[in-house]
Amino acid sequence: MARPFSWVFDVQRKVTYKNLSTWYTELREFRPEIPCIVVANKIDADIKVTQRSFNFARKFSLPLYFVSAADGTNVVKLFNDAIRLAVSYKQNSRDFMDEVLQELENFELEQKEEDVPGQGQRGSTESPRPS
Structure with a gap:
């Protein structure tokens, strides 16, 4: 399944942003x-950071989630929203790369099916047993 791309950064380490x-x-x-979604992680260290505005998310009109992986704040909401975005994208995608990846996946499945001998073939390759 296609998934949204998450941009996660540590609110206490500017280099990650x-x-x-x-x-x-x-x-x-x-x-x-x-x-795409933006995730500001480690808000448990300083809850005041949730009052800050982060230009990256605003500039590209991306949803911003303030979370704490340590104490679980907003983690469930983040995953639920990410899953909803992924399902919607999968159902409505017109992205060329998704079409290519789907064709490759279909081709791979066809190859696997051809490599597995069917029931009828297996019976004909066994040697008859003497009575």
């Missing part, structure tokens, strides 16, 4: 339609 715009631009070059 600095390159998000560059990476986002690169992702959009190859996957222009894939849903």
Whole structure:
């Protein structure tokens, strides 16, 4: 299943936030339609950080989640929303890369089916047993 792309950064370490715009631009070059979300992690260390505005999410109109993996704050909401985005994207995607990946997956399944001998073939390859 296609999944949304999550941009997770540590609210206490600026270095984890600095390159998000560059990476986002690169992702959009190859996957222009894939849903993206921004996750500000480690809010348990300083709850006041939830009152801050983060330009990256605002600049690209991306949903922003303030979470704490340590104490579970907003983690369930984040996963539920990510799953909903993924299902919607899967059902409505017109992204060329998704079409290519689906064709590759179908081809792989066809190859596996051809490699597995059927019931009729297996019976004909066994040697007859003497009575």
